[in-house]
Each structure stands twice: as structure tokens, then as C-alpha cells.
Amino acid sequence: MYHWQVPKTASAAVRLALMERAAQMLATREPVTLRALVDGTGASTMAVYTHFGGMPGLWRAVRQEGFTRLADRLAGIEFTRDPVRDLAALGAAYAANALANPSLYRTMFDAVVDLDDPGAAAQPFQLLVSCADRAREQKRFAATSDPEAIATRFWAAGHGLIMLVINEVLPREALPIHAPAIATAVFVDAGDDERRCRRSVEAGWVGEGNAGK
Amino acid sequence: MYHWQVPKTASAAVRLALMERAAQMLATREPVTLRALVDGTGASTMAVYTHFGGMPGLWRAVRQEGFTRLADRLAGIEFTRDPVRDLAALGAAYAANALANPSLYRTMFDAVVDLDDPGAAAQPFQLLVSCADRAREQKRFAATSDPEAIATRFWAAGHGLIMLVINEVLPREALPIHAPAIATAVFVDAGDDERRCRRSVEAGWVGEGNAGK
DNA sequence: GCTTTTGCATAGCGTCGTTATGTATCGCTG
């Protein structure tokens, strides 16, 4: 796979403008075609090729940016002494980020594997793993529990829920109803006490701006 | 939204040939373009327009066929006296069907809402609901449990897992590891006894040809 | 300060989905 190198020189402003416009077109559900993209910025089609090597390169940059922004948002969450609450808070922020820009979220997972920096995509997952590990250390989860497995299940379930909501198979309200429920089910399965888990998940979920939604 | 009506006259053989070829191209990861599609059947591009009204119509027909085949496959499962086992069996068959043709599964969910017969897409879900309802009647699940909610959570979690596997974010082995685990977590959360649930899920999962995978 | 490299505008190529047009073939009716 050929990986496009970003020019080391200055004038990466055009690059940023193109990506911003692509994200905006994605958000407004406009079809993101090469010509419509550059018409908005005043640049010519060649700009996309000098900066991204073509449309696939642009998509990869957009996906990368999506994961980077997501990682930044999740990194801004302040962890508490309750790792289960933190897991729910991460999930809530993750979901809110996805629903705030559904087209971008879908684009991100069009080809997750093909990124300039695969680490950016793994970062959110690692946050989940570390929280699950903390929960294990604090005896909330069983000593035999596997933090990676718990993180994987929580993530996969949330991803599925989000995808179904984005594709309008499930209504938006389904997410704040079922996401905490699945989270609780997974965490209790990992060993947490049910009532305590329910309180932690509830606290983490509403703590990240999903109240009432 | 304009819905294309299939011609009531005979000679729907061309229609079938086109759909079959489209499914085959999807399976072999060939890009499904109009011209490549008709070149394979000997027909001309117009055939796609008389039968489907255009490429979007073809995609809708393919999605419809995907859901119909899925519904047929799930309908072939013989239910037992253990509804929890049956839930797992449905999930296993669903997952096996999706992994047997990943491109088709992805296509199906590209626009689930836009189908000639939306009932075909709801049918698999209704099977889950009826099993969850049976589990409730048999006191496996709590009397206060909501069969639709349980079905939704099970389905969403499975969908997410499948999508991540299809997009090569998770390895194929992740599915037989995590799917039963999530299922158990959800069903226990619904009220089932943990050890009994684990046995039922295990029995249902391997009962549908996923053993070892 | 001249040469080389870089960044991008212009114009054109091949392919995409789509459509206008022409023409057989089918099915119905008198």
C-alpha cells in the first residue's frame, strides 16, 4: 500500500482548508466529489493530488482526523476513583461524538485499517482497557477477568448500537436506553456487583452530556 | 421516494441473472459497475433500467434479497424447549451468514431503511423477540423484562461485533469468543441464571455450525 | 543569481451512471 507523505514545506494551509471543507461537506450530507470540494476553496483539482495523492488519500486523512479528534475528546475526560463510572463516561463521550457527526463516523470505519497512524484508532480502545484494568485491580471486576476482552465487548456493542442508530434502523432514543443497559450487563458479567454497577454506569453516562438524550 | 415496480410479465430471468451476477461480483470483491455487470450476462446496460430503474434500484433489490435469504436461513432453525439456546442459535446463524458474505452484509446495511419489503428486514428481529418472550414466559427471564429490549441489545451487540470483524478491526476468532460472552451477559442481565445461561448459549452457538470457529 | 524543485492552474482522458432513440418482440383485440 502506497502511503502519501505530507509535504514538509510550508503552505499546508491549503491542506487544512481542503480537509475542513471535506468534513463540512460530510456534515451537510453533500456528496463529496473532487470538483465540488475544490470549488468551495477556490483551489484546483491538482491541490488534492499534491496534498493527498488523490481522493483515497483525502479520505484517509479525513478518517485520521476523525480518530485524532475522537482521541482528543476522550483524553479530555477526567478519570475518577470509580473506573466503572469512567468506562461509562468514555462510552457516552464516544457515542456523543459519533452522533454529532454520523457521516464522519461511518467514513472512519469505511477502512479503519488504512490510516497513516493506526495508533490514533487504537488509543480510544486503550483507554477502555486501562479502565477495565483499574476495575480489576480495585476488585470491581473479577481477578480472572480480561480487561481487553471487556473493552472489546463494550466497544463492539456500542459500535453496533451507534451504527444502527446512524443508519436509522433504531431511533436516536435507543442509544441512551440500551447503551447503559448493555454496559451494565457486560460489566456485571465481568464481576461487578449489579446495583453498584448500575449506579456507576448511570453516573458516568449522564456525566458526559448525555442527560435526557 | 420512487419505488420501482417489477414487471408483471414473464422474462424475469434477466432480472434474476443480473441479481445473481451482482451478488457474485460482491462476493468476489469486484467493483460492481453497471457495465461490468451487464458484460457478464451478455445483456446491455438498458436491462438494468427496465428491471431495476437504475443502479440504486439494483442495490435495493440486492439488499432485499440479502434480507430474504437471511430470513429463510433463520426460519430453517428448529426451535427447542430452551429459548435461550434458540436465541444463541439464531445469533450464530446470523453471524455465520454475515461472515459467509461480508460484502453483501455491509451492502444490506448501507440503506436498510430503503427496501421494497421492510418486513423482511424486521423478520429476523421478530424471531429474537419471540424467543425472548418465550424465555420470559418460562421464567428464564424476569417477568418485568422487555423482550424487544433484550432482542435489540443482543442484535446491536452482534451487529457491532460482526461489523468490526468484517472491517478487519477485530480478527475472525473474536466473534466466537465475544459473541457468546456478550449474549450471556445480556441474558443474565435479563434475569437468567448465569450457569444455566452459559450452558444454553454454548449449546445454541455450537449447534449452528460455529464449532471451533 | 542561476538552477532545481515545488505547488498548482488548465485542459483533456477514460469510465462512470444515465438517457434519448430506434427496433424487434410480445400480447391483446377485432
Place this chain on the structure above:
DNA sequence: CAGCGATACATAACGACGCTATGCAAAAGC
């Protein structure tokens, strides 16, 4: 069975797509 409208499809062409060849001005390097 003759006649005729509707149907099914081949042919050719259109606009828009992603992409590339070419040319030129600005920046970078010696």
C-alpha cells in the same frame, strides 16, 4: 389471423466523475 400498442433491449451519446499530462510561477538550494 391481421393489426397495433406496449414491452424489452441494443446502440450511441451526454454530463460528471477521478485522474493525469503539461506548463508556469514561486520557493529553495548551491
